[in-house]
Amino acid sequence: MTRRASAQPQEDLPLISDRFLQRLTLATILLVAITLAISIGGRWLGQRMALGGHSESSAMLAVTIGEDTLQVPENTIRFAEQRRSGPAERIDLYLTWPGMMGYGHDRRDSFDNVERSDLLIFLQISQSTMSKDMSGRLEPIYTQLFDGPPIAYGHGLTLHRLKNTSGYGEEVLLTAERPGKQPFVVRCLLPSATGHATSGDCQRDVHIGSDLTTLYRFSSSLLKDWDHIDAAVHSFVDARLDATGSNSASKGD
Numbered sequence: 001m002t003r004r005a006s007a008q009p010q011e012d013l014p015l016i017s018d019r020f021l022q023r024l025t026l027a028t029i030l031l032v033a034i035t036l037a038i039s040i041g042g043r044w045l046g047q048r049m050a051l052g053g054h055s056e057s058s059a060m061l062a063v064t065i066g067e068d069t070l071q072v073p074e075n076t077i078r079f080a081e082q083r084r085s086g087p088a089e090r091i092d093l094y095l096t097w098p099g100m101m102g103y104g105h106d107r108r109d110s111f112d113n114v115e116r117s118d119l120l121i122f123l124q125i126s127q128s129t130m131s132k133d134m135s136g137r138l139e140p141i142y143t144q145l146f147d148g149p150p151i152a153y154g155h156g157l158t159l160h161r162l163k164n165t166s167g168y169g170e171e172v173l174l175t176a177e178r179p180g181k182q183p184f185v186v187r188c189l190l191p192s193a194t195g196h197a198t199s200g201d202c203q204r205d206v207h208i209g210s211d212l213t214t215l216y217r218f219s220s221s222l223l224k225d226w227d228h229i230d231a232a233v234h235s236f237v238d239a240r241l242d243a244t245g246s247n248s249a250s251k252g253d
Contacts, residue, residue, distance in 0.1 A: 053080060054103040054111060061085045062242075066127035068209040069242035075102030078122075090126035097121050097222065097229070100236050117199040117219040121229065125237065128213045133206045135182035142173055142185065155224045157184075174202075176226065184230060188220050197221040204230070208237045 057074040062085045064070075070091070077083045078092040095101060096110045097119060103111050110119040132140075145166040153159040153174060160173040168187065176184040188202040200217035208214050216233050 052112060054108075055080070055083060056104055058102070063088050063091050065090065065125060066211045068212050070125065070237070070240045071242065072240055073102050075104065077102075090124060093123040093125070095121045095123065095236065097218070098225075098232070100232050117197050118221045120199055120218075121233070122200055122217040123233065123237070124215045124217075126213055126215075128207060128211050130213070133213065134185045134187070134204050135206070138175065138183055138185050146173075153223075155226065157223065157226065174223070174226075178227075184226060186223075186226065188223070190220055206230075206234065208234060209241050212237070 055075045055077070059074045060071045061074055061077070061083065062069055063072055063082075064087045072091065072093070074083050076093045076095060078094050082088065082091055094103075094111070096107055099107075100121070101107060110116075113119060130137075142160070142162075145162045145168075147161045147163040147166075151159040151161075156176045157174045158176065160175065162168045162171065162173060169189075171187050171189050174186050174188055178184055184204075186202050186204040191197050191201070197220045199219050201220045202223065203215060203217045205213050205215040214233060214237050216229075218229055222229060
């Protein structure tokens with residue numbers, strides 16, 4: 001009986017297969033991509049965190065509210081979702097006082113310093129819902145709510161306390177006569193003798209443009225500058241209204 005010939009020796013297999021090399025290459029590429037994403041994303045996130053929700057861009061945005069269009073610098077808009085051109089129900093702005101400027105690296109302390117309530121002015125611009133602004137409402141509405149005699153407050157202002165039934169709580173009304181203009185009227189929640197003024201404890205609304213109401217808020221610690229603040233708000237909004245048609249004309253004051 002003849003012996004079966006011995007089997008042919010198998011070919012030597014490579015120590016590392018092509019499939020393994022492909023997987024290793026793909027894993028390396030993926031690791032590099034993840035590392036780059038983390039690096040770039042980390043820098044982006046770091047910049048976003050450093051800005052704290054602010055924008056440093058001074059690009060002009062065309063925001064249309066009702067019949068009026070405003071050309072507004074992006075860095076003056078408080079909320080990120082409002083930083084776009086197009087129609088809007090309202091727009092919220094914050095500006096340095098007295099410079100009336102938006103956020104910037106050299107002005108970041110004005111926006112981030114919680115211990116200083118007198119560094120910013122806040123504006124909310126929306127379509128008018130009332131025929132009269134705060135000055136126009138003084139005689140027909142507010143005077144009916146006065147409680148007690150007027151009190152001299154200083155800086156040309158007169159303080160009026162309001163009835164408990166007025167719905168304004170502890171707020172008071174401050175007024176000032178202005179020759180050739182409607183009276184200045186502002187509502188404030190004044191701090192107690194031991195309390196501190198907040199950044200928006202006084203508010204006033206004015207008609208500016210074709211059909212806009214600008215409600216602006218500021219600290220009661222700035223009441224000494226009430227006339228300058230009112231003029232600055234009018235000037236800021238007027239300057240950003242679209243110059244075409246009736247948008248360039250202010251109403252109210």
